[in-house]
Amino acid sequence: MEYNWDWGVLFREPYFGWIIDGIGWTVTVSIAAWIIAFTIGSVVGVARTVPVRWVRSAATVYVELFRNIPLLVQLFLWYFVLPEVLPREWGLWMKREMPLPEVTTAIIGLGFYTASRVAEQVRSGIEAIPRGQSMAGYATGLTTVQLYRHILVPVAYRLIVPPLTSEFLTIFKNSSLALTIGVLETTARSRQITEFTFQGFEAFTAATVIYIVITLTVTAFMTVVDERAKIPGFITGGR
């Protein structure tokens, strides 16, 4: 195997700037998508458990639809297909005026996709709460909305911190798919450096280390969150 090592390439301009830029987009896309995923996922997850049949069905359709189509296909649907099938003005706006079209599309696509996975965790958290709690809630005169607002949802969140952590880690990894619609995030930049310099070892190692650091940071942070959120004596976690 012949290979000319040159680790210095990573610290030369413009490559160093590319890497920093890439990290910025990876973090931006992931966190913005997570906000969407967490919001929609919570609503859909709760909807999967409510005692109203059509609401449950609608939520189930959402989860099955977004879970059974590959993320890559979903991104292409958002990016290439949606502007064409929307009313004309909207489509034109998406193509011409929407700020940072690639990044925005990646955030929305990744957010809606991850929401279906968050929803499943929220649902399993709510289902893990013993029925006695709901009964006690109703017995004290709470309405269904109050029951969810004050008992089921807060308890469920505290139960599902570990699986949500792994979803949060997954969103960082999945943000690499944004490169397929032209977002220059970490993975895209590492390949770009490889193409420009042929120093694939160095470039891909840099990307690998970046993802490992992200994983370790998030895991350490969430361990603290989990410690504080854990309900003493409650063994049944999410899934």
Next chain:
Amino acid sequence: MTFDFGVIVDALPFLIQGLGLSFLLTILAASGGIVLAVVLALMRLSGYRSLSLISAAYVNFFRSMPLILVIFWFFFLVPLIIGRPVGGFYSALIAFTLFEAAYYSEIIRAGIQSVSRGQIAAGYATGLTYAQTMRFIVLPQAFRNMTPVLLTQGIVLFQDTSLVYVVALRDFMTATTIVARNEGRLIEMYVFAAAVYFVICFAGSLYVRRLQRKHGR
């Protein structure tokens, strides 16, 4: 705007060829991944600290990397190591196998741990060696317990094979894109791709659910 779903019919043989490659990649990577995963899981549970650490490091390493980056790594590495181009399919196959093994091994580890310790003790008591106990007693029961989860991971893997698009290997997704671009029919082709993936994966997950009910859990 007019829709023309005729392009799909015309391109069908080409698309089916792509789908075949997606399936082939899924099946080979899943089989290879599971074999490697059993080894990793046994190492993890072996009680030898060094083996257990190596296995944990492998699993955590691959689980913190995006699959696309792994694919890029092996498309770069494999030809370099072998010293000549071997074709994209083998690079992709190696990438998927090694990557999936990390995920499968966590499932298999849980499966092995779900077999009660009394079974292992009974195996040793009847004079079986470690290998025999694993081969004839623990693994068969473990696999029975974890079949649904393994199949679910297989569905995820099938969806993930669409990522070979980034290295232009002609799976279903790449084939769809080629037709879409050549014919200028992006809407029809991507909606069709979504429908095909959905039908296959949804049918798969319904089957897994039936299996779970049959197993009574």
